[in-house]
Amino acid sequence: MKKVACVGILVADVIVEPVANYPxxxxxxxxxxxxxxxxxxxxxxxINLRKLGVESSLVGMVGKDMFGEFLxxxxxxxxxxxxxxxxxxxxxxxxxxxxxxxxxxxxxxxxTGTNAVFSQQDIDYDVIxxxxxxxxxxxxxxxxxxxxxxxxFLKTCKEMGKTTFLDVCWDAKGKWGELLNMSMPYIDYFxxxxxxxxxxxxxxxxxxIADVFVSRGVxxxxxxxxxxxxxxxxxxxxxxxxYPPFYVENPVDTTGAGDSFxxxxxxxxxxxxxxEECMVFANATGAHCVMAKGATTGIKSFEEIMxxxxxxxxx
Numbered sequence: 189m190k191k192v193a194c195v196g197i198l199v200a201d202v203i204v205e206p207v208a209n210y211p212x213x214x215x216x217x218x219x220x221x222x223x224x225x226x227x228x229x230x231x232x233x234x235i236n237l238r239k240l241g242v243e244s245s246l247v248g249m250v251g252k253d254m255f256g257e258f259l260x261x262x263x264x265x266x267x268x269x270x271x272x273x274x275x276x277x278x279x280x281x282x283x284x285x286x287x288x289x290x291x292x293x294x295x296x297x298x299x300t301g302t303n304a305v306f307s308q309q310d311i312d313y314d315v316i317x318x319x320x321x322x323x324x325x326x327x328x329x330x331x332x333x334x335x336x337x338x339x340x341f342l343k344t345c346k347e348m349g350k351t352t353f354l355d356v357c358w359d360a361k362g363k364w365g366e367l368l369n370m371s372m373p374y375i376d377y378f379x380x381x382x383x384x385x386x387x388x389x390x391x392x393x394x395x396x397i398a399d400v401f402v403s404r405g406v407x408x409x410x411x412x413x414x415x416x417x418x419x420x421x422x423x424x425x426x427x428x429x430x431y432p433p434f435y436v437e438n439p440v441d442t443t444g445a446g447d448s449f450x451x452x453x454x455x456x457x458x459x460x461x462x463x464e465e466c467m468v469f470a471n472a473t474g475a476h477c478v479m480a481k482g483a484t485t486g487i488k489s490f491e492e493i494m495x496x497x498x499x500x501x502x503x
Contacts, residue, residue, distance in 0.1 A: 190458040191243040193272065193319040195311070195341070196230035196326030197303045197357075198248050200255035200281055205288040207295075226262040227284065228303070229325040229355065229447050235266045236451035239487045240473070242458045245315050247272035249302040255281035256302075272315035276302050303330055308337040313344070322350045323454055325447070327368065328359035335367045342374035351457075353377045355450050356384050364388045373405030379450050381412045394419040398428050408463070410453065412446050412474075420467050431467040434475035434500055448487060449474035455490060472497050 204222050211217035226235070230248055237244040246268050250256030252275050259281065263270050282301035288294050303326070316322060322345045327334060333341075338354075345352050354375045356368065364387050372378070378401055386392050389400040398409040398421035409421040409428065421428035452473025456466040472493050488496075 189242065189460075190320035191245070191318065192234075192237055192321045192323055192454055192458060193245045193247055193316055194230040194234040194237070195247040195272075195322060195324045196228070197282065197329055198226070198228035198231035198246065198250065198259050199303070200259055200283040201225045201227040201286055202283065203286045203288060206290045207287040208290065210287075224258060226259055228282065229357065230323075231259065231263065232447040233323060233325055233451045233454070234263065234268045236448055236473070236487050237455055237458075238267045239489065240451065240455040240493070241490045242455045243269070245269035245272050245319055247311055247315055249274045249276055249306040249310055251275070251279055251281040251302050252277050253280055255283050269315070272312050274306070274310045274312075276305065279305050300329070300331065305332055306330060307332040308341050311341060313348075316345060316350065317348060320351065321353065321454065321458060323353040323355070323450070325355040325450065327354060327356040328361075328363070329357045336370065338368075339371040339374065342371050346374050351376050353379060353450070353454065355379045355446070356388070358384060359387065369404055372401065375405070376407045377410060377453075378406045378408070379410045379412070379453070381446055382414065385411050394430075395421075395428060410467070412449055418449065418467055418471055420463060422463055429464075431464075431471055434472050434496070445474045451487070452493070459490070468497060468501075469493065472500075 202224050204219055207219060209217055230246055234244040234246045246263055250259055250273060256275060260270050260273060280299065280301045282303040283299050285297040286294050324338060327338060342352050352375055368388060380388065385397045389397040391397045391400055394411050397411065401409045407423040411419040413419060415433060417433040418431045419428050449470045452470035453466045456469035461469065473487065
C-alpha cells in the first residue's frame with residue numbers, strides 16, 4: 189500500500205453555539221457550548237486517510253502556541269506522521285472562531301497565521317521521499333506557498349518520481365489561473381470543485397473545462413459536482429465520464445465533503461484500485477462525511493465503505 193503526504197493548511201476551529209445575539213461592548217452573552225476542533229484541508233485529508241487505513245504524513249506549519257499543540261495532538265491521536273510539521277516561534281497557528289446560530293448558519297472570524305507564511309523552504313523533503321503520493325490541498329489560501337512555490341515543489345516531486353494530486357480553495361483575491369497555471373504540467377490528478385474549476389478555466393461545462401486543464405498540462409482531471417456526483421477525464425482520453433453520487437436521505441453537515449471525496453480517491457488509489465473504482469469510492473466517502481457533524485467524524489473504515497458501495501450500487 190502506498191503512503192500519502194498531505195501538504196497544505198491546518199486550522200484550529202473554536203466553535204461557539206448557539207449565538208443568538210452579538211453582545212454589545214462590555215456585555216456577556218451566554219451560549220450552550222464553546223469547543224475546539226481541528227480543521228483545514230490538509231489536516232482533514234490526513235486524518236481521513238488514517239481512518240481509511242492508509243498511512244499519511246502532514247506537511248505544514250503551526251505556531252508555538254496552544255492551538256498548534258492541540259492540532260499536533262489530534263494528528264498524533266489519529267496516527268498521522270507529524271514529522272513534516274514546522275513550528276514557527278513568531279507567528280500564531282491559523283485559527284477560526286465559528287459562531288453558529290440556532291438555524292445552523294455560520295459566521296466566522298479567521299486569522300491566517302502560519303498558513304500564510306508557510307513556504308517551499310519549510311518542507312522537509314525526507315518526509316516527501318518517504319511517501320509515494322503527494323496531495324497539495326488548500327491552494328489559494330497559502331499566501332507564500334501559492335504560485336511559484338507550489339510549482340517548484342510539484343516539479344521537485346515529479347523529479348523524485350511521486351504521483352501528484354492537487355485541490356484548491358475558493359480564491360477570494362480572484363487570481364485563479366495566475367497562481368495555478370504554472371503548476372499544471374506537474375499535476376497528475378487535478379481535483380477542484382465545479383465552482384472553482386469554472387473560475388480557473390473560464391468555461392462552465394466539465395468537458396470544456398477538462399479540455400482547458402489538459403491543454404495547460406494536467407494529466408487527469410477530476411471535478412467534484414456536488415449533488416450531481418463527479419467527473420473524470422483520464423490521461424490520453426478526449427471525453428470524460430460522470431459518476432453518480434450516493435444518495436443520503438438526511439444529510440447532517442456538508443463540512444469537509446469535498447476534502448472527504450479527495451481522501452476517498454487517494455485511499456482507493458493507494459490501495460491499487462483503478463481510477464474508475466477510485467471515483468466510486470470517493471463518492472461513497474463524500475457521502476459518509478455528510479452523515480455526521482464535522483469534517484472527519486462520519487468517515488468509516490475502508491471495508492465499511494466498500495460494503496456501503498456494494499449495498500447501494502445501482503445495477
